[in-house]
Amino acid sequence: MATQTAKQGGSKRTATRTYQISVIPGDGTGPEVVREGCKVLEAAAAREGFTIAWHRYDLGGTRYLRTGETLPESVLKELRDTEAIYLGAIGHPDVKPGVLERGILLRLRFELDQYINLRPVKLYPGVWTPLRDKGPEHINFTVVRENTEGLYAGVGGFLHRGGPDEVALQTSVNTRRGVERCVRFAFDYTRKRNVRRKLTLCGKTNVLTYAHDLWQRVFEDVAKEYADIQTDYVHVDACCMWMLKNPEWFDVIVTDNMFGDIITDLGAMIQGGMGVAAGANLNPQGVSMFEPIGGSAPKYTGQDVINPLAAICAGAMMLEHLGQPAAAEAIERAVIQVTSTKLKSLAAGAMGHSTSEVGDLVVAALGA
Ligand code: IPM
Numbered sequence: 362m363a364t365q366t367a368k369q370g371g372s373k374r375t376a377t378r379t380y381q382i383s384v385i386p387g388d389g390t391g392p393e394v395v396r397e398g399c400k401v402l403e404a405a406a407a408r409e410g411f412t413i414a415w416h417r418y419d420l421g422g423t424r425y426l427r428t429g430e431t432l433p434e435s436v437l438k439e440l441r442d443t444e445a446i447y448l449g450a451i452g453h454p455d456v457k458p459g460v461l462e463r464g465i466l467l468r469l470r471f472e473l474d475q476y477i478n479l480r481p482v483k484l485y486p487g488v489w490t491p492l493r494d495k496g497p498e499h500i501n502f503t504v505v506r507e508n509t510e511g512l513y514a515g516v517g518g519f520l521h522r523g524g525p526d527e528v529a530l531q532t533s534v535n536t537r538r539g540v541e542r543c544v545r546f547a548f549d550y551t552r553k554r555n556v557r558r559k560l561t562l563c564g565k566t567n568v569l570t571y572a573h574d575l576w577q578r579v580f581e582d583v584a585k586e587y588a589d590i591q592t593d594y595v596h597v598d599a600c601c602m603w604m605l606k607n608p609e610w611f612d613v614i615v616t617d618n619m620f621g622d623i624i625t626d627l628g629a630m631i632q633g634g635m636g637v638a639a640g641a642n643l644n645p646q647g648v649s650m651f652e653p654i655g656g657s658a659p660k661y662t663g664q665d666v667i668n669p670l671a672a673i674c675a676g677a678m679m680l681e682h683l684g685q686p687a688a689a690e691a692i693e694r695a696v697i698q699v700t701s702t703k704l705k706s707l708a709a710g711a712m713g714h715s716t717s718e719v720g721d722l723v724v725a726a727l728g729a
């Protein structure tokens with residue numbers, strides 16, 4: 362997909378790399394934040410000398426209500442052929458909970474085997490946190506959430522549904538292969554991140570004595586190959602407590618799908634809210650997907666008040682993943698400049714600027 366172009370009038374050849382990126386704006390405020398993200402990514406690409414070809418897909422609640430389709434096979438096939446997916450939000454108030462989440466978002470994660478959900482919890486300068494006496498030097502860790510197994514696997518069923526003897530089962534699936542690849546990724550990531558070189562396993566070994574026993578044994582086995590990484594363990598309930606009381610204890614946390622879902626919403630709040638929380642669904646050998654973690658925020662839809670920074674930061678994670686770390690760092694620096702000097706708040710409607718103005722401010726800061 363790289364195109365070679367000869368510079369006019371010279372013998373020197375420069376390679377202009379064009380990335381083929383799928384875009385799923387999705388539901389609610391998804392299209393508004395993705396629009397700003399694309400704007401910023403294009404500005405960063407121009408700055409670093411590469412280009413992006415966007416391939417748009419109208420998956421989401423509106424299409425489902427019109428056609429009954431969630432994720433058609435033909436679309437899935439096309440997504441597999443692009444280099445990454447940039448997603449806004451999935452979830453529609455007129456669609457029964459679970460239909461779009463399972464049918465689109467989780468199906469994408471599973472079908473594309475995006476087995477890591479990487480969620481940085483980083484408080485940027487100038488951003489308000491509900492934790493008194495904590496600042497950017499205390500809140501800077503990343504959660505590595507397993508993304509294809511656990512309680513999300515969809516294994517279970519009903520007996521006597523609706524009756525007085527009803528039984529509902531939902532089984533947590535934990536395979537050695539699935540746990541090991543996640544844990545291994547987390548060790549590698551901790552080493553590469555190279556901040557405090559500390560990896561904490563978050564589980565519930567005192568109650569989930571099968572599933573989390575497996576996690577702990579795998580964690581301890583893999584740890585032997587990473588003597589340079591300090592290891593630690595916390596139960597998930599205590600993890601929530603320490604995330605509020607001493608967030609500076611954490612560098613990287615690895616955990617299962619359900620616990621990762623829960624603790625990353627808590628993480629989002631201490632880093633300034635859903636307006637800034639970004640995540641990456643990674644398949645290191647395949648097609649990865651990048652999204653703000655906040656959801657479709659129906660009540661703010663179409664008002665140009667939602668904060669696009671989470672989508673912009675997810676875009677930066679995508680560029681980093683695609684091998685453009687300079688562009689990713691430039692976006693992060695620009696976002697920090699905007700949060701520390703321009704925004705009144707990160708909350709929707711309270712930023713002191715509209716959604717599109719915040720995108721413009723980040724673009725302007727990129728050029729500065
Ligand atoms: C998230 C979301 C999803 C999840 C929902 C929408 C299915 O909460 O990305 O954290 O539970 O994984």
Ligand code: MN
Nearest residue numbers: 622623626654
């Ligand atoms: Mn969640």
